[in-house]
Amino acid sequence: MQLLHISIIALSLVYASTLQAERLVHLRMGEREWDTFAAQSESDSLNHTFNVDQDNIPRSISFEQVDVKQQWTLAINSKTIGRLPRDENRMVVFFDIPEDVIKLGSNKLTLIQTGSKTPDDIYFGYLRFYNVSKQEHLSQREISIQVTDVATNQGTPCRLTILNNRGCLASTGNESTDTTAVREGVIYSSTGKVRVKVPPGKYTIYAGRGMEWSIDSVRVDTTAANTTTEPPQHHLTIRREVDTAGMVACDTHVHTFTYSRHGDATLNERLVTVAGEGIELPIATDHNLHINYAPLVNQLGLNQYYTPVIGNEVTTRVGHFNIFPVANGAPLPNHTLETWTEIAASIRDKTGASAIILNHARDVHGGITPFSPSRHNHVTGRSQYGWEFPATAMELVNSGAIQTDAMQLYRDWFGLLNRGLSVTGVGCSDSHDVARHFIGQARTYIYCDDSDVGNINVKSAVNAFTTGKTNLSYGLLTTMLINKRFGPGEITSGKDRLIADIKVQGPSWVTARQLDVYANGDLFKSITISDGKQPGIKWSGKVDLSRLRHDCFIVAIARGDGVAALHWPTAKPYQPTSRHFDPYTIGSTGVIYLDVDRDDHFACAKEYAHLLIDEHNTLSALFRALKGYDTPVAAHVAELLDHGGKSLHDTDIKVHLKKSTPAVRRGFSQYLRDELAATP
Secondary structure, three states: OEOOOOEEEEOOOOOOEEEEOOOEEEEEEOOOOOOOOOOOOOEOOEEEEEEEOOOOOOOEEEEEEEOOOOOEEEEEOOEEEEEOOOOOOOEEEEEEOOOOOOOOEEEEEEEEEOOOOOOEEEEEEEEEEEOOOHHHHHOOEEEEEEEEEOOOOEEOOEEEEEEOOOOOEOOOOOOOOOOEEEEOOEEEEOOOEEEEEEOOOEEEEEEEOOOOEOOEEEEEEOOOOOOOOOOOEEEEEEOEOOOOOOEEEEEEEEOOHHHHOOOOOOHHHHHHHHHHOOOOEEEEOOEOOOOOOHHHHHHOOOOOOOOOEEOEEEEEOOEEEEEEOOOOOOOOOOOOOOOHHHHHHHHHHHHOOOEEEEOOOOOOEOOEOOOOOOOEEOOOOEEOOOOOOOOOEEEEEEOOOOOOOOOHHHHHHHHHHHOOOOOEEEEEOOEOOOOOOOOOOOEEEEEOOOOOHHHOOHHHHHHHHHOOOEEEEEEOEEEEEEOOOEOOOOEOOOOOOOEEEEEEEEOOOOOEEEEEEEEOOEEEEEEEOOOOOOOEEEEEEEEEOOOOOOOEEEEEEEEEEOOOOOOOOOOOOOOOOOOOOOOEEEEEEOOEEEOOOOOOOOOOHHHHHHHHHHHOOOHHHHHHHHOOOOHHHHHHHHHHHHHOOOOOOOHHHHHHHHHOOHHHHHHHHHHHHHHHHOOO
């Protein structure tokens, strides 16, 4: 058990004594979680004894914590006084101490991981006790903040981030109201006007409103007491830096503690955070419930900022599916069914929802990973169970459940598209919290009328979503047009040479590094973004697609640095596959289908594979013809041969592969690798 050597220091009358350790202690339960932590922790728990006399009886405690993911319980004299917030960000946390906990003389404080043995590296320290309550200590000073939109000069919904002089999220004396949602170091405001309650000290306060907007900040010193009745007002201004005209910002995965019973965002708080992050089409997706936000949105006066939609996270044993739109009062689908076909039928029969999203396909829930190799061949998009894909969309970036490999779900998506399925790629937050994994960090931009975000035509928006007229944003926004006419969800036509116009946007506080263009999921062109720090347009240019040899879909994906700043921190992976992680931001386009052969028909990789096998009666002829096609077509040929009774390990196949192109060899190799991984 780690022992903190700390001492009692007399301070002012406001808090007469302080118990402190002026450093952070590294604690670890289990194996090393991240390679950014030391190979050996100082301990697996904390144990400290301290003396209390009649003149120094503490009533509250504060501490600093970093990277807390699992449940850690803080106790004094074996009585729990609180559990550390499960939040990876660096923050100062306060607990009140119940009256019957402290005793005169020797006391024992402990911190241990409870409830789970999942590995968790944390830092904990800067421990202090106060002889006043948490609320009394945190409410000694007030800072008056007004945040306005530069364009309108009016107050605007926003997120305030309050940091102390050590750069930690600083707890405040504020509590959530009808216009605010409050957590350690974070206050969302639906009006832009807040009085922030803090102890004496030096603070930096940031204002922002999601990835479309700039940030502004102010430094405030509250060490000296204010001598006037009203605290001085600090004006912060933010401006839109990312042009999203003609697109609606949608978060398809939104929870509340009120209904899902995990996380911490109450319904009231959720509705304030939606406005504060600039989400214009939030989909209510509490687990196996249909929740209508609209009455409370209207009551709180937030209906000018967004249009809420009733949805549901249909939480089954074989996957989670977000569905929308759902009519108010519609019956619930049967979430106890155990095949995708039955689940999809129940969703459509009971709710009529036209948008069905497969959520976090690479995460384990209930012991099942929907796209694990044993269940799914990601190269060809084929279910190992023979199930038809039940959804119209799938999550590619879930900012509450980030993947270690940013491209894994994209590769899964490409496999479905090459199979000929129409699947919209989705960005969402899966937010259950006010500030930990916050709403709208990843989002989907839908091409539809955004002139009145409080009255979005939901039917039109959903139709655009289900037909793939979308882009995905996680800090960056990438848009693309082919021949200045054809956008996501569309098939090119005409005889013109195929040219892609691509633009990468992002706010000033996100840095773009690279743009990759994929054809049928194969990397077609990679471009380094050399000046990716400026606000707004990070890169724009043209990509010549004329050397493509057959029909294919095209997707552009921009990548950038992760954001460490606590006003918009990008998260570590939810279920990591490695101890090493490179944080990232990403922005990808929806799918544009290229009719390369100009026959007024788009052929997917699987269709080409069928045609090739039907047209060529011998392996020699088949492999000669395959030389003109890409890796995904070859992979589908491999699948058709394999399931048609031809062993891919036969000598004649190996001989033909040896003479074939690298693309064909890759296709067969990738298919076989996934099939081998599926073998028990």
